[in-house]
Amino acid sequence: MSAAKLSVVVFSGTLDRLAAVSIIASGAAAMGVETNLFFTFWGLAALRKDAHRKWRHISSDYGQEGSNLAKLMEEKKVPSWLEVLRQAKDLGRVKVYACAMAMDLMGLKMEDLEDVVDEVTGVASFIETSQGGQVLFV
Amino acid sequence: MAIDVKVDKEIDARGSHCPGPLMELIRAVRSAEVGQVIAVLSSDTGSKKDIPAWVEKAGHELVGVVEEEGYARFVVRKAR
Numbered sequence: 001m002s003a004a005k006l007s008v009v010v011f012s013g014t015l016d017r018l019a020a021v022s023i024i025a026s027g028a029a030a031m032g033v034e035t036n037l038f039f040t041f042w043g044l045a046a047l048r049k050d051a052h053r054k055w056r057h058i059s060s061d062y063g064q065e066g067s068n069l070a071k072l073m074e075e076k077k078v079p080s081w082l083e084v085l086r087q088a089k090d091l092g093r094v095k096v097y098a099c100a101m102a103m104d105l106m107g108l109k110m111e112d113l114e115d116v117v118d119e120v121t122g123v124a125s126f127i128e129t130s131q132g133g134q135v136l137f138v
Numbered sequence: 139m140a141i142d143v144k145v146d147k148e149i150d151a152r153g154s155h156c157p158g159p160l161m162e163l164i165r166a167v168r169s170a171e172v173g174q175v176i177a178v179l180s181s182d183t184g185s186k187k188d189i190p191a192w193v194e195k196a197g198h199e200l201v202g203v204v205e206e207e208g209y210a211r212f213v214v215r216k217a218r
Contacts (some may be wrong), residue, residue: 023156023157026157026160026161027188030164030190079158080157084157087161091164091165120207
């Protein structure tokens with residue numbers, strides 16, 4: 001398969017953005033693209049085991065439209081972003097990194113995070129890993 | 139238009155949203171034998187571009203696409 005590579009800094013923890021991240025990761029996995037997701041700050045907070053079920057944050061940029069969208073996604077039984085991410089990992093070369101600095105800040109350990117996380121890593125190693133590919137900041 | 143080929147497995151992914159139908163197709167193709175034919179039904183409009191793009195990339199054969207009312211049926215032969 002191709003040597004293409006996509007790396008995403010997942011800074012945001014709102015469900016709309018996380019949905020986009022997991023869908024992009026699925027597409028990349030399907031197309032044989034090496035995919036690295038680097039979760040930090042709010043993105044990392046959304047990966048906490050105790051957060052996932054009750055995590056309801058959605059971008060406030062669009063006011064009422066945002067919560068309407070969330071309701072619609074629930075009604076139409078759109079799978080959760082975490083579920084979509086699991087499928088993507090199952091299917092292709094998707095690696096999930098947790099930012100060490102944000103983990104220290106929030107007092108989190110590997111076992112506090114969902115099992116999709118492959119590794120705890122720092123920014124320098126993310127830069128190294130993403131070298132030569134496309135990078136997105138979400 | 140019907141496609142005159144024996145289908146070994148048919149997946150009904152209607153109602154599943156992007157990238158669901160493609161993911162289900164990939165899983166089915168992976169677990170199939172080379173030469174087998176998989177059909178997937180999808181009501182997701184993105185599938186019309188995504189499924190042919192994946193089939194080409196992965197080196198399989200798109201036997202045909204049939205447009206039905208509110209969904210499309212993609213027939214894929216596992217080529218390798």
